[in-house]
Amino acid sequence: MCSSECGEPGHCSDAGRSRLSQQQHDEDSTRVSPNQNEGNEDVTAWRASLVEESAYCNEEETLDERVEGALLALNEAIAQNNAMQASYTNAAQTLYELQRAAESELEDLKHRHWLWIDEIATFESNKREIKVAAAELSRISHALLVASEEEATADEALGVQKQLRETMSRDDADGWEAMKVVKQQLRARRDSARARVSKLSSEQRHYSNEVSRLTEKVLSMSYNIGSAFENALPFLSVKQSYIEKQQEQHLELVQQLERAEEAKARVRDAMRTLEEISMEIHEQRRRKDSSRSSEDADADDCEASFLDPSSTCAELPTAAGSDEVAGHQPAVLAA
Structure with a gap:
């Protein structure tokens, strides 16, 4: 049985919504990120596209809970990674400053007690x-x-x-x-x-x-x-203290580097998880859009059959009575 595109004022049917969704999908597929034009890809740009795509959803549709959870996990991993990188940078800077200060002091003491x-x-x-x-x-x-x-x-x-x-x-x-x-x-x-x-x-x-x-x-x-x-005790005591501090700072630097690498790994894992979820959702939407496109094509063929009796679709309602077919004609004309 054929139906009109809009059943009642202010509410679009499935066929109308599918056309709007398909049009928005085509626009999204041709949209280019500014970062891509500059030749410097932003590894988090795809997250913004997720938010943009969610804006085109129907009022009844909401952001997938898996995507929301994965985004939160990714943001947390990025924050931890930034903190670990900052700690590693501070430890490296501290060790460098310690070396410079100790070398300067030792050189002065060595000159006086040579x-x-x-x-x-x-x-x-x-x-x-x-x-x-x-x-x-x-x-x-x-x-x-x-x-x-x-x-x-x-x-x-x-x-x-x-x-x-x-x-x-x-x-x-x-x-x-x-x-x-x-x-x-x-x-x-x-x-x-x-x-x-x-x-x-x-x-x-x-x-x-x-x-x-x-x-x-x-x-x-x-x-x-x-x-x-x-x-030579002033020189020897400073040298021994410097050696001990250098060993401590070097050990701390190695530990900070290990923690920073672990934080990077967590970011990569979170991004991979979010990408997998995104690909799965995109595949589901693609199948849904394909199904709606098929329904729209069938609806268009049926509408054309009422205007062109020679079409094959016009032969479909022959089993129904003339009164039943006539009852749907006003909806077609109204459309």
């Missing part, structure tokens, strides 16, 4: 050199012990081989040839071990003397090092 600072640095350097020389001396002593054992083993083997030669028969040519080869190999092993022993012994004497020299130097400086530490 003599005692250099003496302390030399004392500490000598202690480190003692440790290095002592470790090298220990390594060389172990290698010398191994080389000495190899030399002694080779000498012992040569002695045993000499005793065997004395018991061999002069007529055993093959045996004598084999003993000759063995003797050469044993001598080569002994000579190699003896050369290593000689080299390692020289290195051992060098590092032993180095350890003794450095130890005497450190012991000599230790008598006056207490006075050097006392005179």
Whole structure:
């Protein structure tokens, strides 16, 4: 059964509303954001389009509760992200200012106490050199012990081989040839071990003397090092305090950075959730608009059938009586 576009004054039918919705949908699809024209996309511009589209809805339609909740969650995530970014920036600025102030103060103190600072640095350097020389001396002593054992083993083997030669028969040519080869190999092993022993012994004497020299130097400086530490105390105390504060500020900066990254992730999650909801709603509206467009097309065909009896739609009401068809003619004419 065909119906008119408007049933009663001031209230539009579904066909009229669908045409208005389709027209507004076409206008929205061609609307371009100013930010896009400038080449700088606003990541939150689509939220404004949601509000604009909601203004075209019927008075009976309201903003989807899921969209409203997602927008609130996104705004909260953005606010938290801004707060975390501000905290991270403040922590970084604090650390930078601390470094500049400490470096300036330390440079001034170092200039005033450079003599005692250099003496302390030399004392500490000598202690480190003692440790290095002592470790090298220990390594060389172990290698010398191994080389000495190899030399002694080779000498012992040569002695045993000499005793065997004395018991061999002069007529055993093959045996004598084999003993000759063995003797050469044993001598080569002994000579190699003896050369290593000689080299390692020289290195051992060098590092032993180095350890003794450095130890005497450190012991000599230790008598006056207490006075050097006392005179350089202003510099040393400021340096130690700076190191501790720097470690604390660096740890806080790392923690602030982690919290800022977590806040960014929450913003991305909230935007993704809102986008998914928006796409779902758009798909629902698209299907609804498509359905209304089909109904409008059917209504237009039916209206045309009353004016053009040759159309196919005019044959549809043949089953009804003439009185029933005539009863709808005033509505068509009024339309």
